[in-house]
Amino acid sequence: MNEPGFLDYYRARGIIPTRQDLTDRVPHLNRRRALYLQLGIVPAFLAGRRVLEFGPGPGDNALFTVLGNPETYVFVDGNETSLEHIEAKEKAGEFEGVAVEKHLMDFLAFQDDRTFDLVLAEGCIHGQEDPAAYFSHIAGFVAPGGVLVTTTQSFISIFPEICRRMVKPVFARRHPDFDDQVKALVAFFQPDLKSLQGMSRLHEDWVMDQILHPYRKFTFTIAEAIDTVADSFDFLGSSPRFATDWRWYKSMDGSDPGINDVARSCHAAQAAAFLDYRITPDQVGACDGQLLERMCEKAFDLHLEIWRDDDVARLPEFADLTTEIAAMAADASPGTARSLIDFTHGIRALAQGDMAADFGSFPTLYGRCLQFVSFVRRPPVSGQAS
Numbered sequence: 210m211n212e213p214g215f216l217d218y219y220r221a222r223g224i225i226p227t228r229q230d231l232t233d234r235v236p237h238l239n240r241r242r243a244l245y246l247q248l249g250i251v252p253a254f255l256a257g258r259r260v261l262e263f264g265p266g267p268g269d270n271a272l273f274t275v276l277g278n279p280e281t282y283v284f285v286d287g288n289e290t291s292l293e294h295i296e297a298k299e300k301a302g303e304f305e306g307v308a309v310e311k312h313l314m315d316f317l318a319f320q321d322d323r324t325f326d327l328v329l330a331e332g333c334i335h336g337q338e339d340p341a342a343y344f345s346h347i348a349g350f351v352a353p354g355g356v357l358v359t360t361t362q363s364f365i366s367i368f369p370e371i372c373r374r375m376v377k378p379v380f381a382r383r384h385p386d387f388d389d390q391v392k393a394l395v396a397f398f399q400p401d402l403k404s405l406q407g408m409s410r411l412h413e414d415w416v417m418d419q420i421l422h423p424y425r426k427f428t429f430t431i432a433e434a435i436d437t438v439a440d441s442f443d444f445l446g447s448s449p450r451f452a453t454d455w456r457w458y459k460s461m462d463g464s465d466p467g468i469n470d471v472a473r474s475c476h477a478a479q480a481a482a483f484l485d486y487r488i489t490p491d492q493v494g495a496c497d498g499q500l501l502e503r504m505c506e507k508a509f510d511l512h513l514e515i516w517r518d519d520d521v522a523r524l525p526e527f528a529d530l531t532t533e534i535a536a537m538a539a540d541a542s543p544g545t546a547r548s549l550i551d552f553t554h555g556i557r558a559l560a561q562g563d564m565a566a567d568f569g570s571f572p573t574l575y576g577r578c579l580q581f582v583s584f585v586r587r588p589p590v591s592g593q594a595s
């Protein structure tokens with residue numbers, strides 16, 4: 210493994226740690242349907258359409274998309290294991306009646322003269338060395354009037370997960386073998402995983418992907434996504450739906466700032482609310498989102514060093530920084546601050562060798578880790594239907 214990043218890690222280990230628990234498929238399909246509605250993708254949109262999905266992983270999410278009866282479904286993934294899972298689904302008849310194509314390659318190497326009605330890139334942009342360059346390349350395949358979907362995350366939204374990653378040095382020292390680490394961490398995180406409503410990923414996959422995955426810069430924010438494609442796309446929807454659009458319909462004649470600006474400013478105003486999924490923005494008081502993002506970035510950078518070197522001795526340094534972040538969030542969201550302080554007590558005790566350390570209310574704290582955003586490609590001539 211020379212470069213940290215999705216592909217190097219997954220390929221070196223022969224894994225695709227994003228498998229859903231599909232014992233009962235119904236909740237999974239319900240979730241995907243509700244998500245697509247938040248993104249503005251109504252069921253009738255898919256019939257007879259061309260779909261292109263980058264980074265499908267095991268194809269569990271495609272199981273819903275294909276129910277809309279697209280004409281063509283093209284998958285691009287650089288991990289053999291991902292495409293093997295998709296092939297197994299194909300053999301099991303999951304994609305019957307749909308022309309499926311699979312391309313094993315880096316996203317940037319994919320070229321095609323066709324354009325597509327729906328282009329998906331879920332959970333696979335933020336880990337790239339240059340996320341905007343990847344997103345821009347991917348956006349180039351969307352037909353006029355077609356929809357582009359991606360996921361985003363900020364330093365704020367992943368901060369609780371970054372805190373969790375700080376237990377890894379302790380476990381790596383006690384369990385040098387990777388599989389043993391996975392087992393021990395699955396057991397350790399049971400309170401966290403059980404508290405998470407809607408947790409649908411296999412627990413060992415969550416550990417491999419969230420805790421043991423070597424990260425580099427791991428963000429691609431909503432603002433960055435909008436900025437990357439604003440020249441030719443309009444913001445369409447998101448999950449969560451953070452944008453409220455109060456423009457008068459008659460003012461939307463092309464001379465107003467447009468939906469991309471509305472989405473940008475709604476997100477900026479609510480940035481701090483992405484720190485704690487347990488609450489909604491109306492429950493969060495005033496907080497300087499930009500400053501909070503910078504503090505969380507500082508903590509992220511420190512975590513990279515501690516995680517890489519399994520440097521248990523520096524865990525108190527991370528706890529100190531978390532205390533500062535908790536202080537910043539205290540007025541706006543006291544419950545969030547309390548959970549972060551609980552984390553600092555737990556991590557200090559764990560660093561001292563107390564494997565039964567008490568993390569108080571922290572196990573129930575998750576950020577709004579991954580968000581989804583969708584865009585629609587403008588027709589070539591403004592004002593023309595497509």
Ligand SMILES: C[S@@+](CC[C@H](N)C(=O)[O-])C[C@H]1O[C@@H](n2cnc3c(N)ncnc32)[C@H](O)[C@@H]1O
Pocket residue numbers: 215216219225227263264265266267270285286287288291314315316317330331332333337
């Ligand atoms: C985190 S998984 C997401 C899987 C799935 N979309 C989901 O949301 O559950 C990222 C996927 O993108 C693929 N991937 C990441 N970077 C890639 C790249 N640069 N080129 C090709 N495939 C890549 C990985 O192999 C993996 O299948």
